[in-house]
Amino acid sequence: MNPFDFFAVMERYHSFQNPTSEAKLDLVMEYCGIRNGMRILDVGSGKGWLLRRLARRFDVRITGLEISHIFADEARRLIVEENLQDRITIVEGPAQTFRAEAESFDIVTCIGASFALGDKGSGLSNYENALDWMRRYARQGGSIVIGEVFANVHPLPDSLPRNRDYDVPLLWTLVEKMRQRDLYLRGLVESSLDDWNHYHSLHWQAAIDWALENPKSDEVAQLLDPARQRLEIEADGRLINWAVLVARNGLPHRELKCLG
């Protein structure tokens, strides 16, 4: 199964596709100081849960970038159903092909999709590439919001199956990479074990239901893969965690004497 179909099947029951909670995502937007009139760019917007929640509460203009036709379609359907078309636009395609004026957004978010902004030739991690890309579009004093995994223990035990292809730095390393780019942490939420278990329970139920609906399919083995489930049980929320970091883009250095 290609990755788009795989995630469409596995995340059919998710309203948002990350291991946090509604309350934590609301808190994240509070940390950004969201208010009427703001312009927001969301990379990897999935089914558009966050965008729709914001657009229902604030008079904001939001652009969501989404590569999966299935998720983009689902987001557009829900946007129309909720009559939010004037506030939200979904741009379908790879995020890196998106072009807009520099510094033209108040808030730039990327929740669980930093890999979409990666550049293998750069020698930097996807996370660092994502920060650089997002900074270009955020105004000075605006906010960058990024959801990312981090390691609770370092180094991770050798016994951990290595079947995921992302770097897992410590939380402080994520913050340090921000500071190197003139991005200053102003808010942080972390997932709890319950958040992870809820996130994966929806995956497991979706895999079981699809297997029962398609018992003859060769894809069943991929969906019910025990190595993936072992990693989800043994690592997620225990050895590896997830955070949404909110940073202010820049500080007025000349006015803050001690920063030079």
Ligand SMILES: C[S@@+](CC[C@H](N)C(=O)[O-])C[C@H]1O[C@@H](n2cnc3c(N)ncnc32)[C@H](O)[C@@H]1O
């Ligand atoms: C883990 S999901 C997170 C979705 C959403 N941000 C949320 O939290 O509910 C990652 C999303 O990024 C999208 N994506 C992956 N690669 C992308 C790319 N190159 N450009 C735009 N979107 C991409 C996926 O299709 C998926 O919807």
